[in-house]
Amino acid sequence: MGIEIRSLSAEDSHAHNILMNHAFGKGRVVEAPAADATPEAKKDTYGVFDNGKIQAALSVAPFIAHWGSNRTLSMGGIAGVATFASARGRGYAEALLKKSLEVQRDSGQTISALNPFSWKFYARHGWEWVGKRYHVKLPLRELPTFPGGKDVVPVTQDNVKELLEPVCTRFARNYRGVFTSETRRWDSTLDHSDGRTTHVYQYPGDGSYLLWRYNDNDGNGEVREFIANSPEGFRALLGLLHYFAPQCEYATLTLPADTPLWNLFYHWNVDTNARPVFMGRVVDFAAALREIDVPPSVGEGNVTVSVWDEQAVWNSGVWRVTVADGKATASLIVGEASPDVQLDIRALSQAFWGTPSLAEIRTAGQITVSDENAYALLSRLLPAFPVFTLDFF
Numbered sequence: 001m002g003i004e005i006r007s008l009s010a011e012d013s014h015a016h017n018i019l020m021n022h023a024f025g026k027g028r029v030v031e032a033p034a035a036d037a038t039p040e041a042k043k044d045t046y047g048v049f050d051n052g053k054i055q056a057a058l059s060v061a062p063f064i065a066h067w068g069s070n071r072t073l074s075m076g077g078i079a080g081v082a083t084f085a086s087a088r089g090r091g092y093a094e095a096l097l098k099k100s101l102e103v104q105r106d107s108g109q110t111i112s113a114l115n116p117f118s119w120k121f122y123a124r125h126g127w128e129w130v131g132k133r134y135h136v137k138l139p140l141r142e143l144p145t146f147p148g149g150k151d152v153v154p155v156t157q158d159n160v161k162e163l164l165e166p167v168c169t170r171f172a173r174n175y176r177g178v179f180t181s182e183t184r185r186w187d188s189t190l191d192h193s194d195g196r197t198t199h200v201y202q203y204p205g206d207g208s209y210l211l212w213r214y215n216d217n218d219g220n221g222e223v224r225e226f227i228a229n230s231p232e233g234f235r236a237l238l239g240l241l242h243y244f245a246p247q248c249e250y251a252t253l254t255l256p257a258d259t260p261l262w263n264l265f266y267h268w269n270v271d272t273n274a275r276p277v278f279m280g281r282v283v284d285f286a287a288a289l290r291e292i293d294v295p296p297s298v299g300e301g302n303v304t305v306s307v308w309d310e311q312a313v314w315n316s317g318v319w320r321v322t323v324a325d326g327k328a329t330a331s332l333i334v335g336e337a338s339p340d341v342q343l344d345i346r347a348l349s350q351a352f353w354g355t356p357s358l359a360e361i362r363t364a365g366q367i368t369v370s371d372e373n374a375y376a377l378l379s380r381l382l383p384a385f386p387v388f389t390l391d392f393f
């Protein structure tokens, strides 16, 4: 029988659960399903089987990511990458990542993202860090009262999700990478986990909202989501946090890189860590390019781009990128070609996502430019853009 890579059938479900607990659950015992149980089918999960026994697995969650104001892209979210310890180092995870790229390409997921256990491991397979976000520890006792803070109300009705959806979508359109409301993980966002309540508060002025949770261990609080669509909404939510100060000295929150926080409140004790959002990748360069908006300010013309991609080999080669009639298309050049710009798939993926920008990538020496005019066109086609996400997968 030998080695086989295939998607999981319902019968593989129990063995897959054991693998997940081996890799992520500290070897927790997994009860065998009852004889009359109907196993859950895991159609988006792929396994490496050695003589019929699962050795490694990977899942591709289907997401749709906002891509700026009026565009969305289909995205594969890579998760649950795991190999039994006794089968590691044989290239099984690598083979699954390669398989996932084919699967994503074939299902029209032109981009991919993942939350890495090791940045180095996935960089070898063509994913690279994209986006910047701030993890902030806010000293609540230093926060003043803000206008609108007393207007913020708790949301307790059943239809919380319906109430928050349009507000979240309005926010999401400022970024690349926030999942559409249909593919967001609202259940885990709003659920009351670990026996503690997830409180929802909303500013009626414009619907800006935050999700508050008391920490279990250190007496502080966590803002699970802080979604403000106007300066008034931002101030009002900060104003609400001021009223948590009697109980909690600090609250943690995660904000996009373009947050106005520091303009609205600053103090020596605002502790800000900048980190990447996650790792992103272009799965299918030609298809991804066809999907993006090309505003008139980009202009028209050609740029030849040499791309090196060892895993998704269909991206490798010298491409003629043509910008015309509000569209960008890419076709592979057959035969000799002297590229204007040369870069590998990791640099291309970063530039496509928008953070870091092509200029920053160039400053880091990660692209080679032979023609400045062509590079300028590519920079306008792939402009700097903030990346953010709200869901963990």
Ligand SMILES: CC(C)(COP(=O)(O)OP(=O)(O)OC[C@H]1O[C@@H](n2cnc3c(N)ncnc32)[C@H](O)[C@@H]1OP(=O)(O)O)[C@@H](O)C(=O)NCCC(=O)NCCS
Residues within 6 Å of the ligand: 023, 024, 056, 080, 081, 082, 083, 084, 087, 088, 089, 090, 091, 092, 093, 094, 095, 115, 116, 117, 118, 120, 121
């Ligand atoms: C990560 C994991 C899936 C790799 O599975 P695998 O089948 O051994 O992977 P491969 O055989 O394709 O690649 C292994 C090679 O990757 C490299 N590698 C492994 N961990 C690495 C790390 N942290 N950083 C950089 N390289 C790493 C090594 O070169 C390794 O080979 P070697 O140890 O024999 O030198 C496996 O170790 C695992 O299940 N870990 C626990 C669960 C986990 O953290 N999953 C990732 C979630 S994002």
